[in-house]
Amino acid sequence: MIPPDELRRRLSSFPPGYWEDFNKFWRWKIKVETDASTHILDDYRRKEAYSRLCPILSAWKTYRNGNNLSWRETLKDSLNNISETYNRLRNYSLLDFESIPIETLEKCWHELGRVKEKDGAPNKYGYYSIISVSKPLLLIWGQTLAFDSLVRKHIPASYNISRYSCNWNMNEWIRIMGQFSKNLNADENLLKFMRGETKRIYGKNTIVPFGRFLDIFYWVGS
Numbered sequence: 317m318i319p320p321d322e323l324r325r326r327l328s329s330f331p332p333g334y335w336e337d338f339n340k341f342w343r344w345k346i347k348v349e350t351d352a353s354t355h356i357l358d359d360y361r362r363k364e365a366y367s368r369l370c371p372i373l374s375a376w377k378t379y380r381n382g383n384n385l386s387w388r389e390t391l392k393d394s395l396n397n398i399s400e401t402y403n404r405l406r407n408y409s410l411l412d413f414e415s416i417p418i419e420t421l422e423k424c425w426h427e428l429g430r431v432k433e434k435d436g437a438p439n440k441y442g443y444y445s446i447i448s449v450s451k452p453l454l455l456i457w458g459q460t461l462a463f464d465s466l467v468r469k470h471i472p473a474s475y476n477i478s479r480y481s482c483n484w485n486m487n488e489w490i491r492i493m494g495q496f497s498k499n500l501n502a503d504e505n506l507l508k509f510m511r512g513e514t515k516r517i518y519g520k521n522t523i524v525p526f527g528r529f530l531d532i533f534y535w536v537g538s
Contacts, residue, residue, distance in 0.1 A: 317499075318533060320509035326536035327513070327529075337372045338528060339517065341455050344368065346522055355406060356456060357399040366392050369455060376462075378451045382432035390436030391452075394427040401427075402456065410459040410526040413497035418490075425486045428452050446484040458525030460493060461534065470537040500526060 348356050356365045370388055373379065379387045401423040408416045429444025430436050431452075446463045453460045461467055468479045475495055478484060500507065514524045 317503050318506050320505055323506065323509060323529065323533050326533050329536055330532045334376075335532075337375065338455065338525075341368055341372065342458065342525060342528075343518060345456070346518055349406070355403050357395055357402045359399070362395055362399060365456070366395055369395075369452060372455060373451060376451055378447055379432050382445070382448070383434035384432055384436050386436065387431050390431045393436070394431055398424055398427045405457060406523075408459070409523060410493070410497050410530075411501055413459070413493050421490060422486060424453060425449055425489070442485045443483050444485075445482050446489060447482055449489070454527055454531065457527070458523065459527040460489075461496070461527050461531040463489075464535070466537065467531055467534040470534040496530060500530075 345356050348354055348361055354361070356362070370391070373391075384390055401420055405416065405420050405424065425444070426438050426442070428449045430438045432445050432448035433439055450460045450462050451464075454462050463477075463482070463484075465482070468477055468482075471477055475492055477492055478488065510524050510526060510529050513529070514522055
């Protein structure tokens, strides 16, 4: 269980620049997706989504030490390839994670994972830098943690994560996300707090970025 007061404290101590990066993107996403027929990766808005994502992902060091010098072009291609997949994924939150079709997660895993690979080629073994998958998804979907080194360091041992390696396969990510989903569903006080904070920050009738709140909680640490 995560005490809401402790999450509130950690939110207040999180670097404001990183908060604002996410908030600007999330407010734009909310505005676009108010109408259920439109989304940020559709044919009319994908170019703007890409232009908004690139500077944030660069500032967040998403592709640092990667083997793809042309990651921006690969990212553009991958966003195009997951457009319809994202349109299905956005209907699920972290609370529904175990209901997401495996092929939906698999498409996102390989398309976003390959952005950091040499020449943007898929890894035939399915192992990618978790950060190359999770940081873009954190921005466009809001339901996954970023799983950078600080977050991995502070996540409880019961989650049995790879603390010192960011190269994961999809099954490891799915297993850990399933644990977060189960634990969050069982924590009514935390859910109430997250929903209240979402309404306060972004307005009512907005999907709650559960992954973002959890990511900040573990990034800040105790």
